[in-house]
Amino acid sequence: xxxxxxxxxxxxxxxxxxxxxxxxxxxxxxxxxxxxxxxxxxxxxxxxxxxxxxxxxxxxxxxxxxxxxxxxxxxxxxxxxxxxxxx
Amino acid sequence: xxxxxxxxxxxxxxxxxxxxxxxxxxxxxxxxxxxxxxxxxxxxxxxxxxxxxxxxxxxxxxxxxxxxxxxxxxxxxxxxxxxxxxxxxxxxxxxxxxxxxxxxxxxxxxxxxxxxxxxxxxxxxxxxxxxxxxxxxxxxxxxxxxxxxxxxxxxxxxxxxxxxxxxxxxxxxxxxxxxxxxxxxxxxxxxxxxxxxxxxxxxxxxxxxxxxxxxxxxxxxxxxxxxxxxxxxxxxxxxxxxxxxxxxxxxxxxxxxxxxxxxxxxxxxxxx
Numbered sequence: 001x002x003x004x005x006x007x008x009x010x011x012x013x014x015x016x017x018x019x020x021x022x023x024x025x026x027x028x029x030x031x032x033x034x035x036x037x038x039x040x041x042x043x044x045x046x047x048x049x050x051x052x053x054x055x056x057x058x059x060x061x062x063x064x065x066x067x068x069x070x071x072x073x074x075x076x077x078x079x080x081x082x083x084x085x086x087x
Numbered sequence: 088x089x090x091x092x093x094x095x096x097x098x099x100x101x102x103x104x105x106x107x108x109x110x111x112x113x114x115x116x117x118x119x120x121x122x123x124x125x126x127x128x129x130x131x132x133x134x135x136x137x138x139x140x141x142x143x144x145x146x147x148x149x150x151x152x153x154x155x156x157x158x159x160x161x162x163x164x165x166x167x168x169x170x171x172x173x174x175x176x177x178x179x180x181x182x183x184x185x186x187x188x189x190x191x192x193x194x195x196x197x198x199x200x201x202x203x204x205x206x207x208x209x210x211x212x213x214x215x216x217x218x219x220x221x222x223x224x225x226x227x228x229x230x231x232x233x234x235x236x237x238x239x240x241x242x243x244x245x246x247x248x249x250x251x252x253x254x255x256x257x258x259x260x261x262x263x264x265x266x267x268x269x270x271x272x273x274x275x276x277x278x279x280x281x282x283x284x285x286x287x288x289x290x291x292x293x294x295x296x297x298x299x300x301x302x303x304x305x306x307x308x309x310x311x312x313x314x315x316x317x318x319x320x321x322x323x324x325x326x327x328x329x330x331x332x333x334x335x336x337x338x339x340x341x342x343x344x345x346x347x348x349x350x351x352x353x354x355x356x357x358x359x
Contacts, residue, residue, distance in 0.1 A: 035189060043161045044165050047152075048174055052150070054147055
């Protein structure tokens with residue numbers, strides 16, 4: 001019972017409070033850096049929206065930041081394929 | 088939001104079905120009654136399938152990052168100027184959008200885009216909404232952020248007044264009273280009106296104030312837009328200070344400060 005109470009106090013209420021080790025973030029930075037130019041640009045725009053956002057808003061904002069604005073749907077599909085963002 | 092609207096439409100469809108069923112039944116039995124119901128049915132159908140209802144059915148897809156680390160990594164890859172540009176575009180989109188966006192989210196994009204004034208006004212609106220929903224912690228966080236970024240002293244006093252009143256309501260008189268008095272000092276500095284600073288008044292001034300008080304309306308105006316930020320800030324700060332004076336058992340720092348800084352003597356403090 002006491003163990004459960006102790007574990008309960010360790011629960012983190014907000015996921016954003018978590019601090020990740022620098023090596024984790026650096027690995028992800030390298031992975032993002034390895035993406036294609038437009039994919040990289042699009043994921044950066046996505047990161048400005050936050051963890052969850054409307055696809056419609058992204059489609060309205062992102063094209064001006066891409067090298068091929070007309071192909072935003074393809075770029076987004078590519079990001080989905082490599083499991084960077086999901087529905 | 089969308090699910091709520093869908094629910095409303097579903098209820099509408101249910102009502103149409105119900106009315107049509109009743110009208111069919113009554114068509115058989117009572118001709119006059121059925122014609123009336125048929126009219127009702129027609130109106131419901133027109134409402135449901137009019138252009139005002141159709142956009143509600145539009146599906147909104149939400150995208151989510153697979154992991155918070157991925158978001159942070161992507162965000163850290165951008166230069167400050169690039170982030171500002173994207174946040175600016177997002178803020179402009181939300182400004183012109185008809186789709187309701189959370190005020191705090193909207194404010195954060197304006198803040199990061201460097202539109203401090205707009206961000207602070209949105210933060211304040213979000214805080215007031217949070218207070219109405221009894222989400223005090225969130226409201227205080229938003230007001231603190233607005234206070235740190237807004238350079239307008241009247242606005243700063245308003246944020247302090249809101250926080251002060253909420254603290255005093257929770258009987259945290261020392262914290263609330265201190266904020267309210269700082270708010271009054273800011274207001275006096277911004278307007279050049281020294282009468283806003285707590286001071287000892289003559290009997291004549293007191294009688295005049297009492298007369299003015301009696302002429303006030305019993306209830307505050309329903310439309311808050313008519314009340315200026317200056318008036319709101321003044322009222323909130325003054326009421327908070329007054330509450331601290333008249334309930335000293337919950338904190339005695341305000342009466343002490345009044346004596347120390349503003350020359351008051353022998354303030355009635357039954358709880359002290």
